[in-house]
Amino acid sequence: MGGPLKVAIIGSGPAGMYTAGAFNSSCPGCEIDILEKLATPYGLIRTGVAPDHQTTKNVSRAYDKIMENENVRFVGNISFGDDISLETLKSLYDVVILAIGTPKDRELGIPGEDKAGVFGAQVFVYWYNGHPEYRDAVPHLEVKNAIVIGNGNVALDVARVLLSTEDEMRDSDLVDHAGDHIFRSPVEHVRVIGRRGPEHAQFSTKELSEFKDLTTAVTTTDGSIIPDHYETDDPKTTKVANNNLELLRDYAANKPDPHKRLLSLDFCLSPTHILGEETIEAVRFEKNRIEGNKAVGTGEFVDYPCDLLVTCIGYELTNVGGLPVENGIVRNVDGKVEDHLYVVGWAKRGPSGTIGTNRLDSQKVVEKIAEDHCDGGDPAKAGARGLDQYCQENGIETVSFSDWQKIKEEEEKRADEDSPRRKFVRKRDMLKLLREGK
Numbered sequence: 001m002g003g004p005l006k007v008a009i010i011g012s013g014p015a016g017m018y019t020a021g022a023f024n025s026s027c028p029g030c031e032i033d034i035l036e037k038l039a040t041p042y043g044l045i046r047t048g049v050a051p052d053h054q055t056t057k058n059v060s061r062a063y064d065k066i067m068e069n070e071n072v073r074f075v076g077n078i079s080f081g082d083d084i085s086l087e088t089l090k091s092l093y094d095v096v097i098l099a100i101g102t103p104k105d106r107e108l109g110i111p112g113e114d115k116a117g118v119f120g121a122q123v124f125v126y127w128y129n130g131h132p133e134y135r136d137a138v139p140h141l142e143v144k145n146a147i148v149i150g151n152g153n154v155a156l157d158v159a160r161v162l163l164s165t166e167d168e169m170r171d172s173d174l175v176d177h178a179g180d181h182i183f184r185s186p187v188e189h190v191r192v193i194g195r196r197g198p199e200h201a202q203f204s205t206k207e208l209s210e211f212k213d214l215t216t217a218v219t220t221t222d223g224s225i226i227p228d229h230y231e232t233d234d235p236k237t238t239k240v241a242n243n244n245l246e247l248l249r250d251y252a253a254n255k256p257d258p259h260k261r262l263l264s265l266d267f268c269l270s271p272t273h274i275l276g277e278e279t280i281e282a283v284r285f286e287k288n289r290i291e292g293n294k295a296v297g298t299g300e301f302v303d304y305p306c307d308l309l310v311t312c313i314g315y316e317l318t319n320v321g322g323l324p325v326e327n328g329i330v331r332n333v334d335g336k337v338e339d340h341l342y343v344v345g346w347a348k349r350g351p352s353g354t355i356g357t358n359r360l361d362s363q364k365v366v367e368k369i370a371e372d373h374c375d376g377g378d379p380a381k382a383g384a385r386g387l388d389q390y391c392q393e394n395g396i397e398t399v400s401f402s403d404w405q406k407i408k409e410e411e412e413k414r415a416d417e418d419s420p421r422r423k424f425v426r427k428r429d430m431l432k433l434l435r436e437g438k
């Protein structure tokens, strides 16, 4: 022992990036490789955060600074579990840290979920954000009645993007293939539906207020179920909930406009069946009443016509690379999975919190690693050199940080005037660009 600590971080989303940043400050001599299955870094900042929320995406500038550190390397286009095993990684590095997120949608678990026209949020969002593996996931949007199930910000993002116009998305980086479908969609009615009451919705007020800016849709809700006031044990939650209730009261006062589309925010409904033959035609909901903040079925049902259903009810990790996965996350104790193996971010604690939540969480795990490995690294571990050799022997065409910058420059160059970038949506096109430049 006594050599520099050689660290492999798997996944370059916020959790992976904050982990690298924390190592840089607490363990300056260590050598960090950030392995990423895509050719592009930063996880859900690129593929999850809504295309019209560019200010949020600006956090990637801070991640660029971390990447530019001389002891940090980005190694893109290498997939843990497919291209490289945990065993190999452990043979090359002192510490392996999983930052792979929770890439699969949770299922509703009701009959009919396999019908055409039913999508999980992750699939739908990846599609409109240009994730290369989901380029063709949504074949069309020739739909009139869309339902979005969920009461978090992702549900609001999906509803807003579905009802957006080309003009409203002018300064976004919505990908062309999604824009082509969204702007031409004959969608007339989008319902966002939650199981519990309006006071329990997990919306942030800013996202809820953005419906006011939709130029071709009127937002409505049922004012009769909005309580005058809502109190919780947590003052912050109470404040947000009551701000949201105020906004919802404004929406409840809106009248449908025959010249506009309709966005309704519906509450106290649990889906029980997805109806139709091979393609979805309607969703059956059981009406709920609220007892002590819990939704309880009333035995009364309602069917809503639906030809597009997007479920935004959370995400999970499924088995990858032989990892111990339990309840949709990697089994761990405070980030430690086993000797030399750690986990951070959504793969560690599940899909909750904001981008910033991952910073503190990653810092804590790095503190734990620093304690476990205070005597430095094993000089026999080959680290970056060993990974390069492995990739060469196995024909893996990796993408470096400077390669990514070339992709990024090209995306910026070919964007329309008001848009920050026109994304590449196929990995082969990115690799072609890089090969041509070599």
Ligand SMILES: Cc1cc2nc3c(=O)[nH]c(=O)nc-3n(C[C@H](O)[C@H](O)[C@H](O)COP(=O)(O)OP(=O)(O)OC[C@H]3O[C@@H](n4cnc5c(N)ncnc54)[C@H](O)[C@@H]3O)c2cc1C
Residues within 6 Å of the ligand: 010, 011, 012, 013, 014, 015, 016, 035, 036, 037, 038, 041, 042, 043, 044, 045, 048, 049, 050, 053, 056, 078, 079, 080, 081, 099, 100, 101, 102, 103, 125, 154, 320, 344, 345, 346, 347, 352, 353, 354, 355, 356, 358
């Ligand atoms: C649709 C959506 C919108 C959101 N919008 C906001 C927002 O506006 N504001 C906000 O604060 N938070 C937002 N969030 C939450 C935020 O994105 C998360 O907190 C954060 O991305 C979690 O970070 P992570 O690094 O754990 O996971 P991820 O961001 O998912 O990163 C995981 C990375 O690992 C890579 N990876 C996965 N599997 C492998 C593998 N086998 N091998 C190699 N690499 C792999 C992935 O490609 C990805 O780059 C949003 C989340 C979603 C789902």
